[in-house]
Amino acid sequence: MTSPHEGPQEAPIVPPPPGTIADTFREVLPDVEFTATQGTGDVILIIGRADVPRVLQLAKDDPRLDLKYLRCLLGIDHMEAGIEVVYQLYSFTHKHGVTIKTRLPADDLHVASAAPVWKGADWLERETAEMFGIVFDGHPNPVPLLLPEDMTDHHPLRKDNPFAQVEEWQGSRLGPEAAKLGHIPAGYESIAGESGEESSE
Amino acid sequence: MQTLLNNYAAVLLAVGIGVGMVLAALVAARILAPFSPSSAKSTSYECGMLPIGRVRVQMNVRYYLYAILFLVFDAEAVFLFPWAISLVGVGKAAFFEMVLFLSVLAGGLIYAWKKGALEWR
Amino acid sequence: MTGREREAERLRPVEVQRPRALYREVLPGVIQAPADFLLAMARKSSIWPMTFGLACCAIEMMSAYMSHHDLDRFGIVPWASPRQADVMIVAGTVTKKMGPSVKLLYEQMPNPKWVLAMGSCATNGGPYTRYDRVVQGVDKLIPVDVYVPGCPPRPEALIEGLVCLQEKIMRDRGSIG
Numbered sequence: 001m002t003s004p005h006e007g008p009q010e011a012p013i014v015p016p017p018p019g020t021i022a023d024t025f026r027e028v029l030p031d032v033e034f035t036a037t038q039g040t041g042d043v044i045l046i047i048g049r050a051d052v053p054r055v056l057q058l059a060k061d062d063p064r065l066d067l068k069y070l071r072c073l074l075g076i077d078h079m080e081a082g083i084e085v086v087y088q089l090y091s092f093t094h095k096h097g098v099t100i101k102t103r104l105p106a107d108d109l110h111v112a113s114a115a116p117v118w119k120g121a122d123w124l125e126r127e128t129a130e131m132f133g134i135v136f137d138g139h140p141n142p143v144p145l146l147l148p149e150d151m152t153d154h155h156p157l158r159k160d161n162p163f164a165q166v167e168e169w170q171g172s173r174l175g176p177e178a179a180k181l182g183h184i185p186a187g188y189e190s191i192a193g194e195s196g197e198e199s200s201e
Numbered sequence: 202m203q204t205l206l207n208n209y210a211a212v213l214l215a216v217g218i219g220v221g222m223v224l225a226a227l228v229a230a231r232i233l234a235p236f237s238p239s240s241a242k243s244t245s246y247e248c249g250m251l252p253i254g255r256v257r258v259q260m261n262v263r264y265y266l267y268a269i270l271f272l273v274f275d276a277e278a279v280f281l282f283p284w285a286i287s288l289v290g291v292g293k294a295a296f297f298e299m300v301l302f303l304s305v306l307a308g309g310l311i312y313a314w315k316k317g318a319l320e321w322r
Numbered sequence: 323m324t325g326r327e328r329e330a331e332r333l334r335p336v337e338v339q340r341p342r343a344l345y346r347e348v349l350p351g352v353i354q355a356p357a358d359f360l361l362a363m364a365r366k367s368s369i370w371p372m373t374f375g376l377a378c379c380a381i382e383m384m385s386a387y388m389s390h391h392d393l394d395r396f397g398i399v400p401w402a403s404p405r406q407a408d409v410m411i412v413a414g415t416v417t418k419k420m421g422p423s424v425k426l427l428y429e430q431m432p433n434p435k436w437v438l439a440m441g442s443c444a445t446n447g448g449p450y451t452r453y454d455r456v457v458q459g460v461d462k463l464i465p466v467d468v469y470v471p472g473c474p475p476r477p478e479a480l481i482e483g484l485v486c487l488q489e490k491i492m493r494d495r496g497s498i499g
Contacts, residue, residue: 234433249427
């Protein structure tokens with residue numbers, strides 16, 4: 001595994017073996033561009049963001065796929081390379097699951113909402129929107145879910161958030177251990193400095 | 202007349218002791234407990250949030266209907282019993298007065314009936 | 323103001339009041355000492371906590387109230403409203419979204435009041451240490467009198483914390499107010 005201070009890495013594309021759900025997807029939607037890769041558990045399909053509403057609707061409705069259960073909806077921050085929105089789907093009838101990913105460019109974080117397809121996506125998308133700053137077009141109730149209602153400008157799960165503010169409030173210092181991480185946010189170098197007498201561990 | 206008033210002296214004493222106990226409790230609380238009102242302390246309690254919505258919500262009419270039914274059946278019975286016992290010796294006017302009383306309460310009964318207070322829901 | 327600045331405004335610590343009861347000015351000193359003693363004895367023998375169970379420590383607090391580790395034998399009766407409560411047992415994680423509610427409920431309690439921070443989340447953030455969205459200990463918002471460590475503390479530990487609070491009430495009887 002790569003260590004965290006080498007910077008964000010992209011996962012390698014490993015083509016899945018034949019006979020998996022990727023082939024069923026290609027049958028159902030022959031005109032959509034897929035990149036299929038084998039993840040640790042599921043097959044991961046990477047699609048373009050314009051295809052998202054069609055693919056999700058057909059994934060739920062088509063009887064060969066029958067992916068009626070949206071397990072999870074989350075985001076992954078790749079900083080300059082954009083933010084990925086991940087949909088994890090499962091079918092109880094066919095006992096197969098798939099992960100669908102779509103990459104949003106960092107300056108235009110809009111994607112179609114999955115709430116019309118699955119009711120459960122309503123809250124999952126509210127959480128992903130407030131944590132990353134993604135706007136889900138067509139969402140029925142786009143207010144923050146877990147954060148305070150008036151905090152629409154702070155997105156905690158983005159990688160460039162300074163977590164070290166907590167240390168300042170507590171009055172403690174990170175110490176030289178933090179220097180090895182390689183990811184001290186700008187302006188906080190002072191607390192990662194060589195204060196050797198006190199380590200926060 | 203004097204004995205009638207003397208009987209009520211005991212009632213006055215009871216009322217005085219009751220009022221005195223309440224006042225003593227309030228005075229003792231003011232003296233013995235720390236008194237520190239603040240603006241946050243006097244906000245209405247709404248589980249830690251600031252109150253949403255108005256306090257004076259409109260009272261539901263069904264409570265008023267129960268009060269009317271109580272008047273019609275219970276208070277009326279209280280007046281009917283002594284009237285029934287003493288009717289013979291009092292005279293004709295008492296009969297018509299009671300008819301008037303009953304008709305007023307019958308009006309209340311009709312109102313409650315129309316509002317559905319007599320339905321078993 | 324940004325959202326984070328507004329939130330930091332909302333999370334300022336409360337102003338601590340130190341009120342004095344009227345009898346300290348009115349009664350002569352020689353009567354104050356037994357009055358203090360009696361009042362402290364009464365207050366410590368019937369602590370009514372405002373149960374503020376926020377997370378897992380709430381389960382241990384409930385278990386302390388129930389019949390196996392009975393708290394009623396100490397006179398400790400759970401009281402959900404802040405208006406008649408003496409002590410506020412902060413049992414669980416205080417998130418930054420919950421912070422203003424904790425402050426308002428503390429201010430709505432009448433004096434004399436105490437706070438017992440139960441568990442490590444209320445003491446100093448606990449397992450969520452250095453995490454941005456959790457207040458690192460409830461003593462950043464309200465003044466705490468007793469800290470009960472543990473994650474979660476056993477009901478016996480909470481009982482010991484409440485007995486410590488009783489001893490504190492008795493010890494500080496001259497300055498309660």
